[in-house]
Amino acid sequence: MKARVHVTLKSGVLDPQGTAIQGALAHLGFEGVQGVRQGKLIELDLAESDPVRGRAVVEEMCRRLLANTVIENYAIEVVP
Amino acid sequence: MKARVHVTLKSGVLDPQGTAIQGALAHLGFEGVQGVRQGKLIELDLAESDPVRGRAVVEEMCRRLLANTVIENYAIEVVP
Amino acid sequence: MRSAVIVFPASNCDRDAETALRDITGRAPHMVWHAEGTFPEVDLIVLPGGFSYGDYLRAGAMAAHSPVMREVVARAGRGVPVLGICNGFQILCESGLLPGALMRNASLKFLGRDVHVRVETSQSLFTSRYAVGAVARMPIAHGDGNYFADDATLDRLEERGQIAFRYCLPDGTVGGAGNPNGARRDIAGIFNETKTVLGLMPHPERAADPLLGGTDGRAMFEGLAEALS
């Protein structure tokens, strides 16, 4: 099965990359961009086929490695 | 409205980060991880409220700035 | 003083740390490959700078899970002093030995230049040879040195005197143009609660030889050698 992990910065944490993108978009003439946040997308290809067990494992991966919970949130999407 | 852009490396393009994450997961004892690819997630907050026009603008942003189409693909998701 | 320098895949200041330790303390450190589960008893453990695992995912994240880090965490728990420089600081935060996280520089650019830091306390093994308020010049070379912790954590760090160095101008004025990377409260280096673990972004080991343009980093190693011999 496949899983996708979205890692995003917590809301209180400043996001210089997002801010830079917002500035660059304005520079290019795109109007009405009120906010930009940049995160990570991690796509996993797993041997596991059971979605429940799979999600639990990915959850564990996020806590231990994929996200730094001091600054980041994560969300898991399982694609069976 | 909000839009989310997923920027991923084209297939065939080397993804050193994904490979390194895969190795690290194996070291941590996670078995059966057959592949990892890392991409970007960009969340945009737009003044535009029409989803069709919004998507077209984001499409344009992707082509001009958010993705490097020489090596990356992008996918847009509009959250009205 | 017996010391060990932990070498991770793509550490790249391991030799710099080795050279400074040997020259200043007169004794060559053990160079410990990360895959080793254990290493000789030492008086100081150094996590050197570099790009362990390419800094992929997050700087220091993968190294924090290296087999040797279990041992480092255990010894730190027993009070063995640990010094993390640059990537070493990032690894210390990722492994939970120090609070907070190091994010991309606010400029989004890698920065390689000299900075000035103000010494915030001399009440530690690492800073005993510096006067409080002294200004030290050292090189930085990092893309992810922007220290972040939430306000409560920062307040606690300040209350307990856990802030070791703050970025400043040459005249000692903290912050403003002296802060190269956007670090909160201009933090360049912090201690753990017992002040036996120090993480800092600037490179004292590259400021230990007059021919390289400065010796302000020597006092750290001299102080350690004196306290730990």
Added chain:
Amino acid sequence: MTLPNAKISPETVAQHGFTPDEYARVLRILDREPTMTELGIFSVMWSEHCSYKSSKKWLRTLPTQAPWVICGPGENAGVIDIGDGDAAIFKMESHNHPSFIEPYQGAATGVGGILRDVFTMGARPVANLNALRFGRPDHPKTRYLVSGVVAGIGGYGNCVGVPTVGGEVNFHPAYDGNILVNAMTVGLARADRIFYSAAAGPGNNVVYVGAKTGRDGIHGATMASAEFTEDSEAKRPTVQVGDPFTEKLLIEACLELMNEDAIVAIQDMGAAGLTSSSVEMAGKGGLGITLHLDRVPMREPGMSPYEIMLSESQERMLMILRPGSEDTARRIFEKWELNFAVIGEVTESGRLILQMDGAVAADLPVGPLVDEAPQYDRPWVATPRRPVVAVGDVPPNPDPLAALERLVGCPDLASRRWVWEQYDSTVMADTVQRPGGDAAVVRVHGKSKGLAITTDCTPRYCQADPVEGGRQAVAETWRNLTAVGARPLAITDNMNFGNPEKPEIMGQFVGCIQGMGEACKALDYPVVSGNVSLYNETEGRAILPTPAIGGVGIIDDVASCVRVAFPAEGQDLVLIGRTEGWLGCSIYLREVFGRETGAPPPVDLAAERRNGDFVRDLILDGLATACHDCSDGGLGVAVAEMAMASGIGARLTLPDGAPRIDAWLFGEDQARYLVTTRDADAVLAGAVAAGVPAARIGTTGGGELTVDGAGAISVDRLRTAHERWFPAWMAGDA
């Protein structure tokens, strides 16, 4: 033995870049039609890049010998003896086209490639430099290219932990559609532990190490060829992506293995990866190689022999091991978590035989593949001489110091701090002089001696007069090394030119080589390695001829080197060398009058040598306390740079016999240095004895630069102009 029958069409032949004559030669050598894989191999081996077919005749004329040269051109990099059993190994290489397509990855992989050329010979890389040429600053793509290229160079070099210590950056509209990214690496080895690439020992194993092979950068011709269309999306050639993390491991693993007595020959996989590495190893050894392509570590399934052989995946090496040393080697590479595979063996057959899935994909004679590559003596015409611009042809300047402020802040002379601060210049803790001076100085680890390193070229001179420009590029590197107190030893070059099939362009190439050769000879300063990049054109418009030169010199005691900054107030400033006020082709003429005209300053090689040797002695005797050569912008800019670097001003007085003040300040006469000294009389007396022109022109002190007859300007003001342009321009407000 049967080979797959490919039915090669004339289009396929043309797509592989063969002329009909060249293809006829292939048929004659093989006495049959090639397979697709064989065609691909011939195509890359006979490409301009690998065969030097337009340039070889001329490159052969360059001096490559000196008693201190251990290995000249022909190997992965040049090797020189720097005493005490130490050797310096270095080379420069271009990654122009990839950097234009994808600036970050193009520049990053350029750095990776040149690093491999150096550590493949057994050296630990100790310094990187980069010579960059971009289009005009207001071209819509330039900023994007600059920011990507600089980030890519830093991204790679910083991660592998090799300090980036110098380089150059120019802007000119001629590079609008074709930027130049030339990267140089210098490494250190023991002189008796150098590794070469000639295969030896039939029966020895051929070993592949490093990253896996993917479909990166495969020759564009694949797309159209019938054999490869089942899955066109997956087979599309892709841009190479660099993995500096893997490179760092590869450096450490290779150096560790090199400490064992295990390696017979080693070669990095650069352009045309497995093809050029295996063919060159076999060719140099006069032997054959058989490869089993199914044993090659692959990143993607279903790769064809053609793709495997032409892939330009990065961070890979090919080695031939001594019998019985596989286990040692395997253990080391596994420790560093790198792929290790025995993929073939050395044979006596003299043939390159490729097997895959039980079939033979190619069976080629190595000798002809290497030796019978076409060689051309392309027609050329000399560049017409330009008239000399006399001082009287240029209107006098009522405010020379305003012009100076403008010059130090113009795109070609403004501070490059924005660039070099993105590089780690101090890792390895041996960088004695960082970017910002004349040459970088890197100490030999654990010793008191050090290397001085610089890259230079003045393309506008080369355009105006290739012969003078070629001389000047070599002489300027020699001067920059001398100015820190080093003894220049040898150079590497990167010849960037347009389409050599045009006689004018070929004439530029020939002229530059001639001038370079003369300078190398006169200065005892041979070429030990280099690289040629031709066809740098877009829509028929060629770049300026750009023979970038990388120079390396030695300083016996790095503590004796000097810098450009004024060391103190109250010291005398002495100008060494003759000043006529040569304004033709000067930056002053271009920036102030918008004129890119006139003959460039002539280079008197005897004077270069005399003046430089004199200056070096002043430095080593401790008489010169700071030194800077005069190059772009002349004496005025050189003084300003010394002042800005120190924050100390100076008062200048024109000496007797000086030309008009603007020509004195901004003329670009060659072979000149500015030194500060506490004992001007001794310096001047020494100059008389050595037959070197020298004049006391001023004293350091105060916060202003004062020129008698022109007024004063504060050093702060100059510095603001100098530091402002680059960051402001990158931020979009210049």
